[in-house]
Structure formats: structure tokens, C-alpha cells
Amino acid sequence: MSTRKPLSDQRIAIVGAGLAGVACGRVLAGAGLHVTVFDKARGAGGRMSTRRTDLGPFDHGAQYFTARDPDFRAAVLAWQSEGVVAAWTGRIERVGASPGPDPSPGERFVGVPGMSALLRHAARDLQICYETHITGIERISGAYRLHEAGGPPLRAFDQVVVAVPAPQAVPLLAVVPAFAERVATVRLAPCFTLMVAFDAPLPTPLDGIFFEGTSLAFAARDSSKPGRPAGERWVIHGHWDWSAAHLDDPPEAVATALLSAFFGALGLTPVVPIAASTHRWRHALPVTHLDVGFVYEAGLGVGACGDGFGAPRVEGAWVSGTALGRAMLAAGGMVSPAAAATTG
Numbered sequence: 001m002s003t004r005k006p007l008s009d010q011r012i013a014i015v016g017a018g019l020a021g022v023a024c025g026r027v028l029a030g031a032g033l034h035v036t037v038f039d040k041a042r043g044a045g046g047r048m049s050t051r052r053t054d055l056g057p058f059d060h061g062a063q064y065f066t067a068r069d070p071d072f073r074a075a076v077l078a079w080q081s082e083g084v085v086a087a088w089t090g091r092i093e094r095v096g097a098s099p100g101p102d103p104s105p106g107e108r109f110v111g112v113p114g115m116s117a118l119l120r121h122a123a124r125d126l127q128i129c130y131e132t133h134i135t136g137i138e139r140i141s142g143a144y145r146l147h148e149a150g151g152p153p154l155r156a157f158d159q160v161v162v163a164v165p166a167p168q169a170v171p172l173l174a175v176v177p178a179f180a181e182r183v184a185t186v187r188l189a190p191c192f193t194l195m196v197a198f199d200a201p202l203p204t205p206l207d208g209i210f211f212e213g214t215s216l217a218f219a220a221r222d223s224s225k226p227g228r229p230a231g232e233r234w235v236i237h238g239h240w241d242w243s244a245a246h247l248d249d250p251p252e253a254v255a256t257a258l259l260s261a262f263f264g265a266l267g268l269t270p271v272v273p274i275a276a277s278t279h280r281w282r283h284a285l286p287v288t289h290l291d292v293g294f295v296y297e298a299g300l301g302v303g304a305c306g307d308g309f310g311a312p313r314v315e316g317a318w319v320s321g322t323a324l325g326r327a328m329l330a331a332g333g334m335v336s337p338a339a340a341a342t343t344g
């Protein structure tokens with residue numbers, strides 16, 4: 001490594017407190033390293049955020065996650081025993097052109113009492129600077145200075161990890177043009193989320209629906225997930241193609257269109273919700289990704305991780321961040337803590 005100090009004396013910055021950044025941070029901080037995480041939002045979570053409302057919480061990004069990777073599974077089981085994750089056993093089916101049973105049966109997990117609870121738990125003892133939008137990374141005399149929107153340059157770091165959605169990572173990775181070029185090939189599709197509450201249960205036995213051949217992708221009876229307060233709350237995701245085509249539509253028009261498609265696809269008589277709100281995810285899900293796990297140049301001390309580098313989902317984000325953290329330790333001659341110690 002061209003970084004001069006031993007790894008244990010270095011200061012490491014991570015941009016992004018989604019699951020990838022938090023997982024990477026846990027590996028590094030778990031080994032006793034000096035890690036500071038920056039996120040532009042007010043809390044950890046990223047695309048695993050939960051929207052709090054007077055009518056109860058809505059997971060408006062990821063709806064559930066799988067745990068097939070052995071290390072991630074160990075982490076999920078640890079979180080489950082700590083009460084921040086539980087299995088969602090709702091009835092899930094496919095609706096549309098070829099209706100049928102759950103197209104991808106298997107265990108599905110959620111954060112409790114909301115998806116973001118998992119992130120809060122995993123991030124709890126990391127040093128995180130929220131509401132800090134990093135706009136650039138500058139290399140000066142072998143160190144990295146992070147630039148914050150509207151603020152003076154932040155202090156210098158020896159290594160920097162970029163853990164933000166790929167399109168947002170590209171400008172930050174300008175310090176390593178080869179990384180920026182590779183990450184620029186990752187495409188993320190947008191997604192509109194409609195959050196709706198009703199004053200009575202909708203007359204369907206389904207709690208989760210994969211849609212085919214409509215403007216919808218997935219819908220979840222969010223209130224059917226474990227540990228949620230009573231109520232009838234649904235989260236409805238627009239299909240990526242539909243969301244892309246309607247990206248600049250007014251929120252009211254999006255809400256009307258998605259709700260109408262939802263009732264139509266389920267064959268239900270439309271019901272007026274007691275509350276409805278939309279969220280536009282400009283960068284929701286990778287439709288192309290790099291099958292590399294992460295990128296890291298030990299000599300420069302720059303890495304990047306996230307769901308654009310492996311499996312394009314929650315599990316993939318954790319695997320990517322954890323693998324990058326372990327690679328950084330290995331490059332600095334340090335041993336990774338056991339997987340269970342890095343789960344949070």
C-alpha cells in the first residue's frame with residue numbers, strides 16, 4: 001500500500017449509511033479502526049428506509065429480504081435473536097397474465113418494527129455524520145479530503161469507501177477514473193412507491209403480490225409484517241418501465257394511476273384510502289450490475305461497494321460491504337473479525 005501509516009492508525013471515511021456502507025463500517029470498526037460514515041439523510045437506511053406517519057410506518061423501499069449467503073444468513077439469525085429482524089410469513093402470490101403461487105417461495109425477512117430498525121441497530125455504535133451530502137473527493141498529498149455541499153472541506157482521510165447507488169458513486173469516484181468508468185456501466189431503474197392506508201381490511205387474502213403485465217411490480221400489505229401496529233397499510237410499487245415513463249408526472253397523478261391499477265389487477269371494487277402518499281426512487285434497483293463484489297485499490301486506498309457490485313438486493317448490499325471491509329483489513333495485514341462479530 002502506498003498509504004504510509006499502519007492501518008490501525010489510519011482514518012477511513014465511508015460515504016453512504018445504507019446496508020453496504022454500514023456492513024463495511026462494522027467490519028472495519030469491529031477490528032478497532034477509526035471509521036467515520038457520512039450520509040446525506042437524517043438516519044441510516046438508504047433504500048431500506050421506513051416512512052413514519054400518523055397512521056403507522058411504511059417500508060417504502062425494500063419490502064423484505066432473502067438470506068441465502070451463509071455469512072449473511074448468520075448475520076440475519078443474530079439480528080433475529082436480537083429482535084430487530086423477523087420472518088414475514090404473509091401469503092404471497094403472482095397476479096396477472098399467469099396467476100399462481102408465490103413465484104419465489106422461501107424465507108423472507110423484514111426489519112422489526114420497520115425495515116429501518118435493522119439499519120439503526122447495525123449502525124448503532126458507528127460514528128456517523130448525518131445530513132452531510134458529500135459532493136466530491138479530492139486527493140491531496142496521498143490523503144483524501146471530502147467536500148460537503150455548502151460546507152468547508154471535511155478533514156483528511158487515509159482511505160475512502162463509496163457506498164452509494166452506482167450513478168451517484170460515479171462523480172465521487174473521479175479520484176480513480178478506472179473505477180468511475182466501470183461503475184458508470186451499472187444502470188439502476190427508477191420506482192414509484194405508493195403508500196396507502198384504508199380504514200378497513202381490503203377483501204383479499206393476499207399479503208404480497210407480484211404483478212405481471214401491468215404498471216405494477218409488487219405490493220405488500222405492510223401492516224401484515226411482524227411487529228407492525230394495527231391498521232390496513234399497503235405499499236404499492238410501480239413497475240420500473242412504467243415508473244421510468246412517468247418519472248416527471250405529478251405525485252397525485254401517479255397515486256391515482258397506481259391505485260387504479262392495483263384495484264383493477266386484484267379485481268377489487270376501488271376503495272378511497274384514508275391517506276395516500278408517493279415516493280419517487282430515482283435509483284431503485286440495478287438492472288445491470290458488476291459481478292465483482294466490490295472494487296478496491298489498496299495502493300490508493302479507495303473502494304466502492306453496494307448492490308451494484310453483486311446481487312442487486314439487500315442481501316447483495318451486505319455481502320458487498322462486508323467483503324470490501326474484509327479485503328481492506330487483509331490488504332492492511334489485519335485479520336477479519338469473525339462474521340458473527342460484524343453483524344451488529
Ligand SMILES: Cc1cc2nc3c(=O)[nH]c(=O)nc-3n(C[C@H](O)[C@H](O)[C@H](O)COP(=O)(O)OP(=O)(O)OC[C@H]3O[C@@H](n4cnc5c(N)ncnc54)[C@H](O)[C@@H]3O)c2cc1C
Nearest residue numbers: 016018019020039040046047062063134306307313314317
Ligand atoms: C422501491 C424499492 C424496492 C426494493 N425492494 C427490495 C426487496 O423487496 N428486496 C430486496 O432485497 N431489495 C429490494 N430493494 C433493493 C434494496 O433496497 C437495495 O439493494 C439495498 O438497500 C441497497 O443498499 P446500499 O447500501 O447498496 O444502497 P442504499 O441503501 O441506497 O444506501 C446508500 C446511502 O448513501 C446515501 N448517499 C447517497 N449519495 C450520497 C452522498 N453524495 N453523500 C452522502 N450520502 C449519500 C443515501 O442517503 C443512502 O443512505 C428495493 C429497493 C427499492 C428502492
